[in-house]
Amino acid sequence: MTDARKRLNSRDFADTVAEEMIVSRSFWADARRRFLGHRLAVFSVFMLLALVLFALFGHAFARWSFEEIDWNVLGRIKTEGAPSLDNGHWFGVDELGRDLYARVVQGTRTSLMVGFVAGPLAVLLGATLGALAGYFGGRLDQIITGFYTIWISIPYIIFFVVWQAFFGRSLTQMIIVIIIVNWTAGLLIVRGQVMMLKHREFVDAARMLGMSDLAIIFKHLAPNILWVIVIYTSIVIPEVIMAESLVSFLGVGIQEPNTSWGALISEGARTMTFGTLWQLAFPAAFFVIAQVSLYYIGDGLRDALDPKDRR
Amino acid sequence: MSLLSVENLQIRFRTGDGLVHAVNDVSFDIAEGQKLALVGESGSGKSQIALAIMGLLAKNAEVAGKVRFDGRDLLSLPASQLNALRAAQIALIFQDPMSSLNPYMTIERQLGEVVELHEGASRAEARKRALEVMEAVRIPDARNRLRAYPHEFSGGMRQRIVIAMALICRPRLILADEPTTALDVTVQAQIMALLDEIQRDLGTAVLLITHDLGVVAGFCDDTMVLYGGRVMEAAPTPAIFDAPGHPYTRGLLRAVPRITDGDVTLSAIPGSPPNQTAAPRACPFAPRCVDAIPACHEMLPDFREGRACIRPVEELT
Amino acid sequence: MFNYTLRRLLTVIPTLLVLIVFSFYLMRLAPGGPFTSEKPLPPAVMQNVLERYGMDQPLYVQLWTYIKNIVFHFDFGPSFAQKDRTVNDVIAQGFPVTLTYGFWSAVFVLVLGIPLGIVAALRHNSIWDYTMTGLAIFSQIFPNFVLAPILVLLFTLSWGLLPGGGWNGGQWEYIVMPAIALGTSYMAGVARLTRGSMLEVLNAPFILTARAKGLPERVIIWRHALKPALLPTLTYMGPVFVYMITGSVFIDVFFSTGGIGQDFIDGAYSRDYSMLLGLAILYSLLTFALNLMLDLLYAWIDPKVRSSL
Numbered sequence: 031m032t033d034a035r036k037r038l039n040s041r042d043f044a045d046t047v048a049e050e051m052i053v054s055r056s057f058w059a060d061a062r063r064r065f066l067g068h069r070l071a072v073f074s075v076f077m078l079l080a081l082v083l084f085a086l087f088g089h090a091f092a093r094w095s096f097e098e099i100d101w102n103v104l105g106r107i108k109t110e111g112a113p114s115l116d117n118g119h120w121f122g123v124d125e126l127g128r129d130l131y132a133r134v135v136q137g138t139r140t141s142l143m144v145g146f147v148a149g150p151l152a153v154l155l156g157a158t159l160g161a162l163a164g165y166f167g168g169r170l171d172q173i174i175t176g177f178y179t180i181w182i183s184i185p186y187i188i189f190f191v192v193w194q195a196f197f198g199r200s201l202t203q204m205i206i207v208i209i210i211v212n213w214t215a216g217l218l219i220v221r222g223q224v225m226m227l228k229h230r231e232f233v234d235a236a237r238m239l240g241m242s243d244l245a246i247i248f249k250h251l252a253p254n255i256l257w258v259i260v261i262y263t264s265i266v267i268p269e270v271i272m273a274e275s276l277v278s279f280l281g282v283g284i285q286e287p288n289t290s291w292g293a294l295i296s297e298g299a300r301t302m303t304f305g306t307l308w309q310l311a312f313p314a315a316f317f318v319i320a321q322v323s324l325y326y327i328g329d330g331l332r333d334a335l336d337p338k339d340r341r
Numbered sequence: 342m343s344l345l346s347v348e349n350l351q352i353r354f355r356t357g358d359g360l361v362h363a364v365n366d367v368s369f370d371i372a373e374g375q376k377l378a379l380v381g382e383s384g385s386g387k388s389q390i391a392l393a394i395m396g397l398l399a400k401n402a403e404v405a406g407k408v409r410f411d412g413r414d415l416l417s418l419p420a421s422q423l424n425a426l427r428a429a430q431i432a433l434i435f436q437d438p439m440s441s442l443n444p445y446m447t448i449e450r451q452l453g454e455v456v457e458l459h460e461g462a463s464r465a466e467a468r469k470r471a472l473e474v475m476e477a478v479r480i481p482d483a484r485n486r487l488r489a490y491p492h493e494f495s496g497g498m499r500q501r502i503v504i505a506m507a508l509i510c511r512p513r514l515i516l517a518d519e520p521t522t523a524l525d526v527t528v529q530a531q532i533m534a535l536l537d538e539i540q541r542d543l544g545t546a547v548l549l550i551t552h553d554l555g556v557v558a559g560f561c562d563d564t565m566v567l568y569g570g571r572v573m574e575a576a577p578t579p580a581i582f583d584a585p586g587h588p589y590t591r592g593l594l595r596a597v598p599r600i601t602d603g604d605v606t607l608s609a610i611p612g613s614p615p616n617q618t619a620a621p622r623a624c625p626f627a628p629r630c631v632d633a634i635p636a637c638h639e640m641l642p643d644f645r646e647g648r649a650c651i652r653p654v655e656e657l658t
Numbered sequence: 659m660f661n662y663t664l665r666r667l668l669t670v671i672p673t674l675l676v677l678i679v680f681s682f683y684l685m686r687l688a689p690g691g692p693f694t695s696e697k698p699l700p701p702a703v704m705q706n707v708l709e710r711y712g713m714d715q716p717l718y719v720q721l722w723t724y725i726k727n728i729v730f731h732f733d734f735g736p737s738f739a740q741k742d743r744t745v746n747d748v749i750a751q752g753f754p755v756t757l758t759y760g761f762w763s764a765v766f767v768l769v770l771g772i773p774l775g776i777v778a779a780l781r782h783n784s785i786w787d788y789t790m791t792g793l794a795i796f797s798q799i800f801p802n803f804v805l806a807p808i809l810v811l812l813f814t815l816s817w818g819l820l821p822g823g824g825w826n827g828g829q830w831e832y833i834v835m836p837a838i839a840l841g842t843s844y845m846a847g848v849a850r851l852t853r854g855s856m857l858e859v860l861n862a863p864f865i866l867t868a869r870a871k872g873l874p875e876r877v878i879i880w881r882h883a884l885k886p887a888l889l890p891t892l893t894y895m896g897p898v899f900v901y902m903i904t905g906s907v908f909i910d911v912f913f914s915t916g917g918i919g920q921d922f923i924d925g926a927y928s929r930d931y932s933m934l935l936g937l938a939i940l941y942s943l944l945t946f947a948l949n950l951m952l953d954l955l956y957a958w959i960d961p962k963v964r965s966s967l
């Protein structure tokens with residue numbers, strides 16, 4: 031997914047985009063039409079919606095809670111812990127005899143939460159910094175871009191692991207560290223866009239009318255770069271979910287008994303030697319479905335919003 | 342016998358919107374050492390004719406007709422034999438020197454590989470030949486610039502290099518596809534002078550493609566005017582200029598910029614090129630022709646006595 | 659070129675400084691430390707231990723000592739958690755392992771990804787092309803931590819072909835799965851990117867020029883199209899290396915290779931400051947070195963970039 035990111039950062043891309051001003055209502059209407067024309071993307075939206083519903087209301091269909099241990103199957107998990115309609119473990123049980131269905135609901139909740147809260151916030155932070163750097167230029171710009179350059183050359187896992195280890199492994203901390211790690215997302219392109227837009231007449235006009243810099247940024251520039259932020263967010267969300275899963279897999283993510291896709295996949299992978307394959311299969315399937323859906327939604331959004339790919 | 346003979350050449354492209362009839366029924370001959378100009382507006386099919394001769398048409402092209410070079414039918418020649426002819430016997434000079442050189446190879450290699458390929462020259466020999474030909478096209482300080490890359494040259498210099506590349510094996514025919522279009526006016530003149538001189542020295546035959554009649558005037562023996570992929574008029578160059586026999590040619594001549602009282606006046610022909618997705622049943626120029634009569638919209642004029650127009654020359658405005 | 663390299667080498671200093679200072683304070687400000695355990699040590703012992711590791715000093719003094727030791731003695735200090743081992747020892751033992759399969763993984767990514775992309779481009783719109791592109795999209799979505807268990811499931815548990823973990827001195831059987839698990843998703847990315855850029859290059863006017871010279875297709879591709887087609891791939895490899903370094907932490911843990919990833923995670927659990935910091939520096943240096951290498955390679959291929967350095 032980095033190639034898409036690369037293209038978004040390229041100079042000629044920014045140029046093409048700046049060519050057409052996009053405040054107009056017809057831009058979003060056209061974009062919606064184009065997006066709806068992308069069948070895989072629309073289908074993926076429904077898949078994702080299903081996952082969200084599953085996360086929100088899945089518990090209603092669980093016969094067990096996600097922390098409860100089913101003593102009946104404990105010790106005989108290989109033979110009796112498999113998915114079954116009779117004992118109410120739709121997805122089987124995990125290695126501790128807890129209901130896997132309830133745990134997958136819980137994990138889906140965590141992973142989607144991380145993705146849809148931390149992802150957009152991270153992009154927003156980067157976009158704000160990028161907008162400030164682009165708008166004010168000079169010293170501020172140098173500091174921000176300098177820090178950016180340094181930051182992207184540090185493997186992010188370092189911060190994840192260190193932060194989680196020291197500040198605890200709650201969902202909030204996870205979201206915070208993801209934002210810290212991903213604040214660079216979207217920074218450069220928003221900076222470039224703002225630099226291009228700030229010389230347009232409508233900005234001069236606003237300044238003449240006595241609008242403050244911040245008001246100009248939020249009232250006039252923001253609507254024109256909103257679409258970039260949308261594309262970027264669609265790229266960052268699956269990356270963030272992936273990152274959370276990876277650190278959870280490493281055992282430094284979400285704290286038990288809470289769980290996430292990564293943590294569940296990790297447990298499933300550890301126990302597959304014992305022949306309890308469902309413990310790997312269900313979380314992995316959810317994870318992959320989410321990733322594929324998000325991929326195609328991002329693809330559809332790029333097609334719909336990105337002027338270069340437009341016919 | 343003529344060196345190159347093109348007979349009823351037809352080029353069509355399969356596209357999403359149906360067949361595009363890019364070139365229809367075009368025939369001409371070029372003798373050894375002859376200079377023929379192919380003139381027409383953008384999109385009239387000039388480049389495709391050159392590409393068809395070289396066997397370099399896009400994959401979605403369908404070709405019919407005959408292209409004979411030195412007695413051999415190029416359209417049915419196997420790839421390896423065609424490769425042996427390319428650059429060695431027929432060379433192509435492209436329109437845009439900025440993009441037609443490989444930016445990642447030194448000039449020396451790009452020139453040298455041609456001689457290595459066609460004459461089995463060694464590296465050292467190839468270098469010598471590259472230097473010679475660079476000096477022939479008057480690249481200053483050629484010896485030291487052999488190792489340079491295209492981006493280190495100006496547009497005019499790059500076009501000289503492209504010409505050098507076409508000359509290096511002393512081909513018998515050069516197809517020059519708008520060799521000066523991308524250049525400044527003064528540089529254009531220099532390049533044309535260079536081409537002229539080289540052509541004289543080597544006696545190479547040239548097919549000069551251009552949409553600029555001004556370029557043709559001083560250079561070519563004969564001129565062929567193309568419109569919508571069809572030959573409108575073909576005649577010796579002086580005749581084209583002094584007594585154009587086709588309304589389209591007349592229009593083109595009016596479009597040549599003329600300097601009157603220090604002002605450059607340019608009168609383009611009103612209207613736009615024809616839609617080529619259907620085989621025409623009428624004179625393709627009819628919608629824009631000042632001399633059109635109802636009959637023009639009903640039949641396709643034959644190419645007869647050097648022109649494709651149903652009205653006699655005397656009746657034209 | 660030399661100046662450029664030198665300049666780049668100099669930028670690594672502020673980068674590392676930021677990294678060190680930031681991580682150093684971050685770790686120290688966080689609650690808990692390597693010697694906090696369930697049953698607290700008697701104050702006297704604690705004092706003793708802290709003194710031994712120089713942790714009774716003010717933070718900035720510790721930081722200064724730490725940096726001085728690295729610069730002058732290339733000494734990353736003792737491990738706080740692993741008795742009698744220095745961070746240098748741990749790196750010397752684990753880094754070669756990580757580097758070895760990492761290297762083979764990079765080879766796998768490039769040696770398979772690039773030709774696959776090229777073949778797909780040359781057979782554009784053929785069944786090969788479609789199969790390849792489809793597979794690539796699919797495998798790009800599989801991250802290493804989903805792929806690794808699947809590989810073990812197939813090659814170890816079902817077919818018994820390869821060991822499911824361990825290192826054993828780096829015999830090839832032990833390298834295969836870590837390298838593949840680490841690289842597959844990027845291999846697919848490289849294949850897709852190479853395909854796209856090769857298609858673009860093959861449409862470039864200078865390729866038509868090469869054809870007009872009468873060069874055979876093989877020469878056109880090798881001599882004229884390959885270099886420009888690989889440039890986007892090179893750019894792409896920058897972030898890929900960062901991702902692969904990240905992934906190697908996971909691979910070390912999952913396959914118990916004995917590489918530094920495990921030490922890193924252990925260090926995080928036991929709050930082993932010096933270990934974490936030392937490994938973080940190592941990871942950053944590696945990232946930096948790989949990126950520098952890529953940039954130089956890029957400049958070597960692209961004369962325009964080269965002359966602008």
Ligand SMILES: Nc1ncnc2c1ncn2[C@@H]1O[C@H](COP(=O)(O)OP(=O)(O)OP(=O)(O)O)[C@@H](O)[C@H]1O
Nearest residue numbers: 354356361363382383384385386387388389390399
């Ligand atoms: N691969 C292709 N597929 C479809 N149509 C094509 C293709 N290549 C060329 N054409 C069409 O063939 C026609 C003739 O093109 P050609 O390049 O020969 O024009 P030209 O006379 O050289 O114009 P110019 O002065 O712009 O170079 C054009 O209408 C063009 O759209």
Ligand code: SF4
Nearest residue numbers: 624627630637650651
């Ligand atoms: S045939 Fe008719 S329309 Fe065509 S050029 Fe002659 S006069 Fe004009």
Ligand SMILES: [Mg+2]
Nearest residue numbers: 387388389518
């Ligand atoms: Mg042309």
